[in-house]
Amino acid sequence: MAIFITKPVTCPKCAQNSDTAVMISANTAEDADVRQKIFDETIFRWKCKKCGFSTRYQHPFLYNDIDRKFMIYLIPHVARPKVVDQKLEDEFTDMRDVRKRIVPDINSLKEKIAVFERGIDDMALELTKLAVSDVVTKETGHNVYAGYYTDMDEEKNSISFQFFVGGDKRSYIQTTRLEVYKRSRDIVKRYFPKENRKMGFLNIGMSWARSALEKYKSSGSGIDK
Ligand SMILES: [Zn+2]
Incomplete structure (x- = not known):
């Protein structure tokens, strides 16, 4: 419930x-329409009973996909790399098999759900996104404000992202070859094999990707090998 x-x-x-x-x-087994309510943002709509003003209201929310074994905890503006919720760990005793993530905003919650439903490794995805965002910065001459996975197409051998660039946060779509993702996945398997089984909710976003890349580089392996 x-x-x-x-x-x-x-x-x-x-x-x-x-x-x-x-x-x-909410969990997907008991609330079949919860996913839809996240993507159309019904859960995050707030309306004033007095004047009728309606706005997006970002609040903490825990999404639990029991079948696919992942939990995503939206904690607005969270910046910590990890959150351990002892109450949750005690409540769900078999949580060690479950991928647990924290995300800082609604868009990241939607992205994470889409990524896990598609069977994508989110760590490899974030490394890919970081590499692609560097390309976008070079091409546009603007800093990337945020970026989200939009699509993976095996036939076209491509993976696509939507970035928001510059001061006016203009939308910019960038696609890259799947090899970039596959190579990132090999890096994750080799250098971060235990990350996924840790206790607590991990914050796997662009900050994680930046520090992971640093760790990888300092391990003595060239990124282009
Ligand atoms: Zn009002």
Whole structure:
């Protein structure tokens, strides 16, 4: 069953305080439409009862896909590399087989779900994304603000990302060959084999990819071998 808590929310438009029921966790086995509610953001919509103002309300949310064995914990703006929730570890005793991730925002939650559903290794994906984002920075002359996986096509031998670049966060689609992902997967298997079985929820995003790449480089292996 989905778990709700009541939270006082102040309307940013009319300043009215109201208690709001917020869904803080759900699993796909008991709530078949929870995935849809994340992708259309129903779970994160908030509407003022007084003035009708509606906005995106980003709040903590735990997504549990029991069949595919992954849990993704949205903790808004989380920057820590890992979060250990002892209560959760105690509650789900067989959690060591489950991939557990924390994400800092709704877009990353959607991305992580799509990535795990497609059977993609998210660590290899983040290494690929980092390499591709460097290409985007070179091509556009702007820094990459954020980037998300959009599609993998085995027939076309390609993997695609949507980046947001520059001060105005313009959308920029960049595709690369699957070999880049496959090579990244080999690196993960060889140099980070135990990361996946650790206790706690890992933050596997671009910061992780940057430090992983540093570790890999300092291990004495050239990235282009
Ligand atoms: Zn209002």
